[in-house]
Amino acid sequence: MPAEIQGVFAEGKDALVAGRWHYWRGQKLLKYELxxxxxxxxxxxxxxxxxxxxxxxxNMMNSTVGLAVSTAYMLGLHLDPxxxxxxxxxxxxxxxxxxVYLMDSKAGMKLGRPFxxxxxxxxxxxxxxxLDAAVSSGSMFAPIGQNVTWLSYNLHMVQxxxxxxxxxxxxxxxxxSSAGLLNTxxxxxxxxxxxxxxSLKLKRQNHGQPISTDFTSITFEPFTPPxxxxxxxxLEHTYHHLSIxxxxxxxxxxxxxxxxxxxxxxxxxxxxxxxMLTMITHQALIESTLFxxxxxxxxxxxxxxxxxxxxxxxxxxxxxSNQAKQAIELAxxxxxxxxxxxxxAANAAKIVRDLFVKIEVxxxxxxxxxxxxxxxxDFEASSSSSVSxxxxxxxxxxxxxxxxNLFDMAVDIDFWNSVEALWPEFDNISQF
Numbered sequence: 001m002p003a004e005i006q007g008v009f010a011e012g013k014d015a016l017v018a019g020r021w022h023y024w025r026g027q028k029l030l031k032y033e034l035x036x037x038x039x040x041x042x043x044x045x046x047x048x049x050x051x052x053x054x055x056x057x058x059n060m061m062n063s064t065v066g067l068a069v070s071t072a073y074m075l076g077l078h079l080d081p082x083x084x085x086x087x088x089x090x091x092x093x094x095x096x097x098x099x100v101y102l103m104d105s106k107a108g109m110k111l112g113r114p115f116x117x118x119x120x121x122x123x124x125x126x127x128x129x130x131l132d133a134a135v136s137s138g139s140m141f142a143p144i145g146q147n148v149t150w151l152s153y154n155l156h157m158v159q160x161x162x163x164x165x166x167x168x169x170x171x172x173x174x175x176x177s178s179a180g181l182l183n184t185x186x187x188x189x190x191x192x193x194x195x196x197x198x199s200l201k202l203k204r205q206n207h208g209q210p211i212s213t214d215f216t217s218i219t220f221e222p223f224t225p226p227x228x229x230x231x232x233x234x235l236e237h238t239y240h241h242l243s244i245x246x247x248x249x250x251x252x253x254x255x256x257x258x259x260x261x262x263x264x265x266x267x268x269x270x271x272x273x274x275x276m277l278t279m280i281t282h283q284a285l286i287e288s289t290l291f292x293x294x295x296x297x298x299x300x301x302x303x304x305x306x307x308x309x310x311x312x313x314x315x316x317x318x319x320x321s322n323q324a325k326q327a328i329e330l331a332x333x334x335x336x337x338x339x340x341x342x343x344x345a346a347n348a349a350k351i352v353r354d355l356f357v358k359i360e361v362x363x364x365x366x367x368x369x370x371x372x373x374x375x376x377x378d379f380e381a382s383s384s385s386s387v388s389x390x391x392x393x394x395x396x397x398x399x400x401x402x403x404x405n406l407f408d409m410a411v412d413i414d415f416w417n418s419v420e421a422l423w424p425e426f427d428n429i430s431q432f
Contacts, residue, residue, distance in 0.1 A: 153231035179263035213272035240277035305331035
């Protein structure tokens with residue numbers, strides 16, 4: 001919808017769940033295909049998962065992703081298609097399998113739950129991005145040089161998500177060992193960056209480096225097709241989002257990394273990616289319409305800003321603490337922008353505003369030890385797309401809230417919505 005009427009539409013309603021009657025009617029129709037699914041059935045499950053995730057119904061989303069995974073196995077998509085099948089159909093099946101893989105990965109990281117798919121199982125080949133594959137796909141986007149087609153974005157996105165490597169620790173020695181191991185594995189990220197064609201990279205101002213954390217602003221080329229601009233934007237946005245998730249374990253309140261250690265360097269790297277993601281999101285919302293309706297950008301921003309909050313509290317005097325604080329302020333503007341379209345974002349803006357006022361108090365060196373003791377060690381343990389801090393703050397803490405739970409802030413920004421609040425006619429759904 002045009003930007004000038006989106007806010008009007010959202011008054012008294014939530015744009016995240018617009019079309020809910022259409023969704024419930026579709027769910028009823030899908031039930032008839034449970035025993036004999038088709039490729040279209042799988043596509044419907046994937047679209048429903050995106051819709052439910054946007055509406056903040058995480059358990060429903062997880063169940064829908066589970067249906068997509070089961071359907072993919074029923075259709076045999078986990079096996080590479082036989083050579084007797086046409087190349088067009090072979091590529092279609094591969095793209096669908098890896099779409100399920102991406103959705104499962106996103107759901108697992110967002111909710112902090114085990115993935116339903118594993119690379120240890122049989123897997124088909126990665127989807128092709130050749131000109132022939134692009135032509136046979138049915139879409140008529142023009143090639144963009146360097147043997148890059150509109151399918152190349154999907155291929156590089158899948159390759160980004162199948163990167164592996166996790167680290168756990170219990171003390172500084174284990175933390176240092178984990179940091180060293182992760183630092184060597186991080187080279188695969190740089191290899192991925194180097195493999196991305198220049199035509200799929202967002203340009204930077206002032207000769208900045210694409211897909212990097214040099215804090216330079218991005219450039220939207222006026223004559224580039226919107227679909228290509230969006231692919232560039234989402235590819236770099238996802239790169240920073242996954243980098244935050246991988247490096248965030250080293251922003252630890254109970255086991256602060258020693259100065260000048262590899263673990264501290266990785267914590268700085270995490271904050272740098274969070275800053276860059278925030279800068280990109282804010283600029284994209286202000287200067288383009290590429291993120292309009294793409295609610296995943298909001299959830300990634302929430303993940304980034306909560307990471308920055310933890311970083312500023314733990315490293316108040318770091319070389320990038322000022323940039324981190326500026327990024328938190330930018331994140332508030334991002335939430336204000338999204339807040340015109342759905343109430344969850346407006347709530348997020350208010351939460352971060354209130355929290356930002358208290359950051360300086362929490363970040364004072366004299367108070368850091370006591371504040372760290374209050375905040376749970378689970379901050380660094382979460383592998384989901386949200387910061388996890390399980391222990392409630394005490395009744396005399398600076399937040400002045402006896403039952404305040406920072407874990408709820410990081411994850412439950414969505415759960416504060418209820419089905420009844422977002423879907424007021426929920427009880428009448430049975431008539432459909």
